[in-house]
Amino acid sequence: QQAEIILIFLLCYSLSVAPTIEVDVKLIEGLVVKAGSTIALPAKMTGIPLPTAKWMTDGKEIPSEGRYHIQTAESTTTLSIPECQRADTGEYLLTVSNPAGSKTVALHVTVLDLPGPPIGPINILEVTPDYMMIQWRAPKDDGGTPIISYVVEKKDVKKPVPGLIEGLEYRIRIRATNKVGDSEPRELPQTVLAKDILVPPEVVVDVSCRDSVTVRAGQIISLITRVKGRPDPEITWTKDARALSRDKRTEVNNNYPLCELVINDAIRSDYGKYAIVAKNSSGQAQATILVNVLDTPGACQNLKVAYVTKKSCMVSWENPEDNGGTEITQYIIECQATVMGKPQPDIKWTKDESAEEMKKGPRLQIESGADFSKLLLTGARRTDSGKYIVTASNNAGTCSAHAKVVVLDRPGPIRDLKVSVPEDDGGCDIYNYIIEKCETKRGVWSVHSNAVITNKAKITRLIEGNEYMFRVRAENKMGPGPAVQSDAIVAGTQFSVPGAPDAPEVTKIAREEMTVQWSEPEKDGGKPITGYLLEKTEEHAVRWTPVNKDPIPATRFTVTGLLPLHDYQYRVKAVNEIGIGSPSKASRAITAKDAVEPPAPPTNLKVLDSTKSSVTLGWTKPVSDGGAPIIGYVVEMRAQGTAKKGDDGWKRCNVAAQLITCEFTVTSLDENLVYEFRVSAQNQVGMSLPCNLEGAVIPREILGEEEIELYFILRVTDNFFRLQYCAFTLKSILCLLLCCNSALSAHTE
Numbered sequence: 001q002q003a004e005i006i007l008i009f010l011l012c013y014s015l016s017v018a019p020t021i022e023v024d025v026k027l028i029e030g031l032v033v034k035a036g037s038t039i040a041l042p043a044k045m046t047g048i049p050l051p052t053a054k055w056m057t058d059g060k061e062i063p064s065e066g067r068y069h070i071q072t073a074e075s076t077t078t079l080s081i082p083e084c085q086r087a088d089t090g091e092y093l094l095t096v097s098n099p100a101g102s103k104t105v106a107l108h109v110t111v112l113d114l115p116g117p118p119i120g121p122i123n124i125l126e127v128t129p130d131y132m133m134i135q136w137r138a139p140k141d142d143g144g145t146p147i148i149s150y151v152v153e154k155k156d157v158k159k160p161v162p163g164l165i166e167g168l169e170y171r172i173r174i175r176a177t178n179k180v181g182d183s184e185p186r187e188l189p190q191t192v193l194a195k196d197i198l199v200p201p202e203v204v205v206d207v208s209c210r211d212s213v214t215v216r217a218g219q220i221i222s223l224i225t226r227v228k229g230r231p232d233p234e235i236t237w238t239k240d241a242r243a244l245s246r247d248k249r250t251e252v253n254n255n256y257p258l259c260e261l262v263i264n265d266a267i268r269s270d271y272g273k274y275a276i277v278a279k280n281s282s283g284q285a286q287a288t289i290l291v292n293v294l295d296t297p298g299a300c301q302n303l304k305v306a307y308v309t310k311k312s313c314m315v316s317w318e319n320p321e322d323n324g325g326t327e328i329t330q331y332i333i334e335c336q337a338t339v340m341g342k343p344q345p346d347i348k349w350t351k352d353e354s355a356e357e358m359k360k361g362p363r364l365q366i367e368s369g370a371d372f373s374k375l376l377l378t379g380a381r382r383t384d385s386g387k388y389i390v391t392a393s394n395n396a397g398t399c400s401a402h403a404k405v406v407v408l409d410r411p412g413p414i415r416d417l418k419v420s421v422p423e424d425d426g427g428c429d430i431y432n433y434i435i436e437k438c439e440t441k442r443g444v445w446s447v448h449s450n451a452v453i454t455n456k457a458k459i460t461r462l463i464e465g466n467e468y469m470f471r472v473r474a475e476n477k478m479g480p481g482p483a484v485q486s487d488a489i490v491a492g493t494q495f496s497v498p499g500a501p502d503a504p505e506v507t508k509i510a511r512e513e514m515t516v517q518w519s520e521p522e523k524d525g526g527k528p529i530t531g532y533l534l535e536k537t538e539e540h541a542v543r544w545t546p547v548n549k550d551p552i553p554a555t556r557f558t559v560t561g562l563l564p565l566h567d568y569q570y571r572v573k574a575v576n577e578i579g580i581g582s583p584s585k586a587s588r589a590i591t592a593k594d595a596v597e598p599p600a601p602p603t604n605l606k607v608l609d610s611t612k613s614s615v616t617l618g619w620t621k622p623v624s625d626g627g628a629p630i631i632g633y634v635v636e637m638r639a640q641g642t643a644k645k646g647d648d649g650w651k652r653c654n655v656a657a658q659l660i661t662c663e664f665t666v667t668s669l670d671e672n673l674v675y676e677f678r679v680s681a682q683n684q685v686g687m688s689l690p691c692n693l694e695g696a697v698i699p700r701e702i703l704g705e706e707e708i709e710l711y712f713i714l715r716v717t718d719n720f721f722r723l724q725y726c727a728f729t730l731k732s733i734l735c736l737l738l739c740c741n742s743a744l745s746a747h748t749e
Contacts (some may be wrong), residue, residue, distance in 0.1 A: 016048055016049075016098075016099060016100045017046075017047050017048040017100055018047060018098070018100040018101035018103070018609050018702070019045055019046065019047030019051035019096040019097060019098050019100070019101065019102065019103045020045065020046050020047065020103055020609060020611050020614065020616075021043055021044070021045050021094060021096055021103050021105045021665065022043065022044040022045075022046070022614075022667075023041075023042070023043045023044070023094075023105060023107065023667075024042070025667065025668055027041060027107050028105075028107070028667060029655060030108040030109070030110060031107065031108070031109045031110070032109075032110045032112065032144075033084060033109070033110075033111055033112070034111070034112050034113075035084060035085055035086055035111055035112060035113035035114075036083055036084065037083075037084060038080060038081065038082045038083070038084065039079075039080065039081040039084045039088065039109055039111075040078060040079075040080050041078065041079040041080075041092060041094075041107050041109070042076065042077075042078040043076070043077055043078070043094055043105070044075055044076050045075055045076070045077060045096045045103075046075060047096070047098045047100065048098070048100070049098050049099065050074065050075065050098070051096040051097055051098040051102075051103075052072075052096065052097060052098070053070075053072050053077040053094060053095070053096050054094075054095045054096075054097075055068075055070055055077075055079050055092060055093070055094055056092070056093040056095065057090055057091065057092050057093065058090065062079065062092075067081055067082065067083070068080075068081060069081075069082070077094070077096075079092065079094075084111050085111065085113070086111050086112075086113035086141065086143065086144070087111075088109065088111050089109060089110050089111045089144065090108075090109060091106050091107070091108050091109075091658075091660070092106070092107045092108075092109060093105070093106050093107075093661070094107065101608075101609070103609060103616060103665070104661060104663055105665055106659065106660075106661065106664075110144050111144060112143060112144040112145055112178075112179075113143045113144060114143050114178070114181050114182065114183050114184075115139045115141060115142050115143040115147060115177070115178050115183040116139035116140050116141040116142075116143070116183055116184070117139055117174075117175070117183050117184045117185060117186040118136045118137060118138065118139050118150065118174050118175075118183075118186040119136065119137035119138065119139060119140065119186070120136065120137075120186050121136075121188075121189075122134055122135070122136050122172060122174065122186065122187075122188040123135040123136070124188075126197065127197055128197065134152070134172060134174075134188075136150075136174055136186065139183060142178060143178050143183070144178075145178045145179050146178065147177065147178055148177060148178055148179065149177045150174055150175065150177065151174065151175040151177055151182055152172065152173075152174050153172070153173050153174070153175070153185065154170045154171065154172050154173075169191040170191060171187065171188060171191055172187070172188040173185040173186060173187035173188065174186050197230055198230060198231075198280075198281065198282040199228065199229050199230040199282060200229060200280075200282040200283035200284075200285065201227060201228065201229035201233040201278035201279065201280055201282070201283060201284055201285040202227070202228040202229060202278075202285055203225055203226075203227050203276055203278050203285045203286060203287040204225065204226045204227075204228075204287070205224075205225050205287050205289060206224035206225060206226065208224060209222070209223055209224060209289050211290070212289070212290040212291070212292060213289060213290070213291045213292070214291075214292045214293075214294065214325075215266050215291075215292075215293055215294070216266075216293070216294045216295070217266055217267060217268060217293055217294065217295040218265055218266065219266050220262065220263070220264055220265075220266065221261075221262070221263040221266050221270060221291055221293075222260065222261075222262050223260065223261040223262075223274060223276075223289050223291070224258070224259075224260050225258075225259050225260070225276050225287060226257045226258060226259070227256060227257055227258075227259045227276075227278045228257055229278060229280050229282065229285075230280070230282075231280050231281065232256050232280070233278035233279055233280040233284070233285075234278070234279050234280065235252070235254050235259050235276065235277070235278055236276070236277040236279070237252060237261050237274065237275070237276055237277075238274070238275045238277065239272050239273070239274050239275075240272045240273055241273075241275075244261075244274075249263055249264045249265055250262070250263055250264075251263075251264075259276065259278075261274065261276070266293045267293065267295075268293050268295040268322065268324070268325065269293075270291065270293050271291055271292050271293045271325060272290075272291060273288055273289075273290055273291075274288065274289045274290075274291055275287070275288045275289075276289075292325050292326075293325055294324060294325040294326055295322075295324045295325060296324050297320050297322060297323050297324040297328055298320035298321055298322040298323075298324075299320055300317040300318065300319070300320055300331070301317065301318040301319070301320060301321070302316075302317060302318045303315070303316075303317045304316050304317070312403060312404040313403075314406075315333065317331075329379075330378065330379040330380060331380060332376065332377075332378045332379075332380075333377065333380060333405075334374060334376050338371060338372055339368070339371055339372055339373050339390075339392050340371060341392055341394050341396065341399070342394070342396070343394050343395065344370065344394070345392035345393055345394040345399075346392070346393055346394065347366075347368045347373040347390065347391070347392055348390070348391045348392075348393070349366055349373075349375055349388065349389070349390050349391075350388075350389045350391070351386050351387065351388055351389070352386045352387050358375070363377060363378045363379050364376070364377055364378075365377075365378075373390055373392075375388065375390075380407045381407060382407050384405065384407050385405055385406050385407045386404075386405060387402050387403075387404050387405075388402060388403050388404075388405055389401070389402040390402070408478050429476060430474050430475065430476050431453075431475050431476055431477070432450065432451050432452055432453050432474075432475055433452040433453070433455070433457070433472055433473070433474055433475070434447065434449070434450045434452075434472065434473050434474075434475055434480055435447070435448045435449050435450075435452055435457055435459070435470065435471075435472050436448060436470065436471050436472075436483070437459065437468055437469070437470050438468065438469045438470075438471075439463075439466055439467070439468055440467040440468065440469060440488050441466070441467065445471075448470075450475075462491040463491060464491050465490065465491065466490070466491055467488050467489065467490050467491075467496070468488070468489060468490075468491060469485060469486055469487070469488050469489075470485070470486045471483040471484060471485040471486065472484060495525055495526035495527050495576075495577075495578050496523075496525040496526065496578060497525050497574075497576065497578050497579045497580060497581040497582075498521050498523060498524050498525045498529055498574035498575070498576050498581035499521040499522055499523035499524075499525070499574070499581055499582070500521055500573075500574075500581060500582040500583060500584045500585075501518050501519055501520065501521045501532075501572050501573075501574055501584045502518065502519050502521075502584060502585070503518075503571070503584050503585040503586065503587050504516050504517060504518035504534075504570050504571065504572050504584060504587045505517055505518070505587060506570070506587060506590045507556075508558075509590060509591075509592065509593065509594075509595060510592070510593075510594055510595075511562075511564040511565075511592055511593055511594050512560065512561065512562050512563075512564060512592065513558055513559060513560045513561075513562060513592075514558070514559050514562065514568065514590060514592065515556065515557070515558045515559075516534060516556070516557055516558075516559060516570050516572075516587070517555060517556045518532070518555050518556075518572045518584065519555060520555065520574070521574050521581065524574070524576060525576050525578055525581070526578075527576040527577045527578055528576060528577075529574050529575065529576050530551055530553075530575050530576055530577070531550070531551020531552050531553050531575050532551055532552045532555065532572050532573065532574055532575065533546060533548065533551060533552070533572065533573045533575060533580065534546070534547040534548055534552060534557055534559070534570060534571075534572050535547060535570065535571050535572070535573075535583070536559060536568050536569065536570050537568070537569050537586075538566055538567060538568060538569075539567035539568070539569060539589040544571065544583075547559050547570075551575045562592040563592065564592055564593060565591060565592065565593055566591070566592055567589040567590065567591050567592075568589065568590055568592060569586045569587050569588070569589050569590075570586070570587045571583045571584050571585065571586050571587070572584050594627050595627060596626060596627040596628045596683075596684070596685050597626040597627060597685055598626050598682075598683065598685050598686040598687060598688050599622045599624060599625045599626040599628075599630060599681045599682070599683050599688045600622040600623050600624040600625075600626070600681070600688055600689075601622060601680065601681065601688045601689045601690060601691040602619045602620065602621065602622050602633065602662075602679050602680070602681050602688070602691045603619065603620050603621075603622065603623065603691060604618075604619055604620045605617065605618075605619040605677070605678070605679055605691045605692070605693045605694075606618055606619070606693070607693070607697055608663065609665075609702065610697070610699055610700055610701070610702050611699060611700075611701055612669075612671040612699050612700060612701060613667060613668060613669050613670075613671065613699060614665050614666060614667045614668075614669055614699065615665070615666050615669060615675065615677070615697055615699055616663065616664070616665045616666075617635065617663065617664055617665075617666065617677055617679065617693070618662060618663045619633075619662050619663075619679055619691065620662060621662060621681075622681045622688060625681075625683055626683050626685060626688075627683075628683040628684045628685060629683060629684075630681050630682070630683055631658065631660075631682055631683055631684065632658035632659050632660055632681075632682050633654075633659045633660075633662070633664070633679055633680065633681055633682065634652060634654065634659070634679065634680045634682060634687065635652070635653040635654050635659065635664045635666065635677065635678075635679050636650045636651060636652055636653060636677070636678050636679070636680070636690070637650070637651060637653055637666055637675050637676065637677050637678075638650045638651065638675070638676045638677075639670075639673045639674070639675055639676075640673070640674045640675070640676065640696060641673075641674075642673070650678070653666050664679075669699040670699070671698070671699045671700060673698075673699075674696045674697070674698055675696060675697050675698075675699070676692070676693065676696050676697075677692075677693040677697065678690040678691060678692045678693060679691050
């Protein structure tokens with residue numbers, strides 16, 4: 001018989017499909033249950049071959065024993081926790097896997113329970129016979145829901161006996177309450193006696209009238225103070241150590257703690273020293289306020305005219321008894337001339353040799369009548385001294401008269417401190433010069449000599465190395481003139497130590513080092529600055545410690561060896577040949593810690609798996625965490641063509657729980673929409689920039705590569721023999737067919 005070889009292909013599709021997980025959307029958003037109930041986390045898993053399930057929490061696998069029950073049957077798995085507790089709150093990870101891959105989903109569970117007891121100690125802030133003020137801290141555990149109130153309880157520790165004066169003693173305890181119920185109480189260890197607390201009075205003057213109060217006549221005087229004390233003190237106001245008389249203009253308002261004295265329509269006699277006295281059973285306190293009322297000065301006294309001649313006279317007077325509350329700035333002198341003639345003459349006023357008629361101005365007024373002409377010059381100055389001429393003229397002729405005016409004043413200031421004669425002697429001879437000195441560190445001026453008659457003086461009895469200032473004024477019979485003051489100078493040398501630089505600044509911060517920078521002082525003391533001494537101190541510490549032994553030549557220095565998380569301040573001193581200058585002001589306190597910033601964006605965002613209703617994304621950690629640990633990731637999606645006006649369309653996917661893994665499954669997708677995805681990392685500072693998925697995604701099923709089971713069967717006469725079994729891919733079929741074709745051709749031959 002002719003042998004025949006028949007090749008029969010039996011094709012059997014064996015699909016290898018990566019696993020997927022389907023859970024209720026409510027579980028993805030987070031499960032919230034009450035303590036004592038049963039937690040049930042069901043999930044449906046698919047894949048070829050059928051995947052295996054593994055539950056984990058806190059990085060450990062959950063065994064099906066004790067309080068945990070895991071039921072896995074074919075394509076479903078359920079984790080149950082009966083009689084759950086507050087400690088069961090957390091994130092549970094379900095991982096399913098088969099040879100084609102694995103899939104993980106995170107489910108967050110919150111167990112609500114009674115809050116923990118408030119944190120002690122319970123502080124008693126205030127106690128009176130009627131009430132007490134107590135303070136505590138919120139409990140460490142709020143039971144899963146915000147604290148909505150606290151329950152404060154008290155109980156008597158003694159039975160009150162009628163007729164006794166002593167108060168009752170109480171015990172206090174507090175409970176925290178949320179919507180689940182009340183917590184265990186936190187009790188005050190000691191009893192509290194209900195009695196009044198005595199506090200001595202304290203009077204504080206308002207900043208608006210702390211030093212003194214100055215008003216004009218007719219205005220309102222308002223003296224504001226704040227008074228404390230228990231019981232409320234009795235308030236008494238005095239003026240110049242006498243009880244304040246009450247009238248219609250005076251009001252006293254005691255609205256504790258605010259106590260105010262108001263005097264309406266102030267008059268000059270209201271000026272003086274006012275005092276408020278607060279007194280209760282614990283003691284008394286007082287405060288004083290100086291009040292000045294400004295008004296016009298009184299009339300000048302003892303007006304006298306002397307040395308009267310045909311051409312001049314001397315007018316003198318004394319200051320008024322009341323200057324109106326402030327120094328007198330000027331005097332007004334009126335000079336009136338009698339004028340006669342017919343017809344009525346024209347009047348003209350001139351000064352000195354000038355032929356120009358004097359015109360009215362801000363300080364000059366000229367008034368003329370039928371028989372007089374008056375020139376009024378206000379604010380008399382030394383430059384107003386001179387010869388004033390009045391000229392009357394009519395058709396019959398011309399007549400003139402003049403008056404010589406001398407304005408006396410204190411001499412002008414010294415031109416310089418060598419000493420030169422003043423430019424203006426004040427209208428009379430200078431008697432002498434007054435020299436004063438001041439040691440700068442004391443700030444007190446003292447008279448060195450008041451009988452210097454020349455314009456030169458030698459200052460003795462100075463302490464070498466001390467810094468002094470000097471001032472000189474000239475004196476005539478009208479009194480001493482204004483002083484001219486020298487710069488500060490060190491006795492014994494024309495050079496000094498440098499001035500203080502400005503407060504240094506910290507320009508770079510790390511856990512164990514800081515870079516400090518400062519600027520040169522304005523004054524180098526006359527000698528070049530050779531270096532700087534830098535000092536540091538911890539905030540609120542008393543002592544300053546040197547950073548360097550030798551002077552630093554630059555204005556920048558890196559301080560090392562710092563304690564992490566400690567606060568430091570710095571100051572700097574300049575050094576020259578004379579010595580070490582004063583320290584600068586302290587810098588602001590800086591904490592030694594590494595700079596923290598938001599992390600870098602995640603990388604390698606890609607699609608790991610896809611179904612018609614879900615997409616699984618995976619990514620890698622950021623290359624930089626910004627100096628703080630990554631606390632989670634935020635996954636966002638956007639469906640193309642659904643964004644509203646004014647909204648970019650991005651929505652957060654993991655809204656209920658913090659995502660700590662680098663994989664997430666986005667569920668409840670529409671297979672007819674095109675989606676974009678992005679993921680951001682987060683640390684304690686904030687969010688990173690997002691990492692966007694390259695290209696849009698359409699939800700659809702992804703199948704594994706098909707395999708074909710191929711059987712070779714050789715037919716010889718009427719018997720069939722199976723020679724070999726192999727598994728091939730579709731790409732291998734073409735090569736196999738070509739080989740078989742060659743084999744059949746050879747057999748035929």
